[in-house]
């Protein structure tokens with residue numbers, strides 16, 4: 615059995631309104647203290663190492679100026695926070711990355727791909743098709759050429775998959791649609807059990823908890839391409855996870871805050 619370690623790496627911060635993003639309006643009355651002001655969320659990627667492989671789950675966000683201009687005002691990527699700089703700091707050459715797996719292809723998950731000269735890029739086939747030809751509502755999310763800019767994955771060969779797919783022994787992708795049309799989550803075997811890199815299938819771990827008063831099995835987020843698929847993905851992920859603590863989300867502040875105490879998961 616192949617065991618991997620998981621190293622979360624932060625690539626910047628994106629401010630969002632919790633009421634508009636993290637929690638669907640129907641649950642606001644059941645959650646205490648949801649802020650109505652912007653809260654900066656981390657933008658995490660995950661380096662998986664094991665069995666002779668180095669795999670990156672998402673490549674993170676772009677530089678501050680671009681993030682502010684085309685995406686969320688107030689976003690920032692501090693000096694040294696770009697994914698290639700972060701990998702340099704821990705002595706991981708970008709050309710030693712074997713695979714970059716995209717949970718989805720939004721702008722904050724797909725930058726600096728030129729550095730990964732030997733990697734195979736992998737996305738769900740539904741996601742890649744939509745990323746190339748989104749409805750205009752999502753032009754910014756995927757940095758469509760309509761905006762007059764070059765999208766981060768332009769010219770890259772993207773290998774597409776569907777259904778449940780084992781990338782290498784110990785690393786499996788499964789469909790968790792909803793946040794975007796072809797969103798995937800990545801399940802990773804470690805010495806401390808199976809972890810799930812859940813991308814943006816949820817924004818907060820709280821999204822996986824039930825609200826019995828209204829019969830909700832989960833607490834849906836407010837930002838999605840399809841709420842029914844989002845709901846089902848929350849249920850599927852929760853069912854699959856060994857525990858809620860085994861779900862690693864791209865924008866979960868508590869995970870970011872735990873990094874200094876636990877830089878490597880599954881060791």
Ligand SMILES: [Zn+2]
Pocket residue numbers: 720722723814864865
């Ligand atoms: Zn994201």
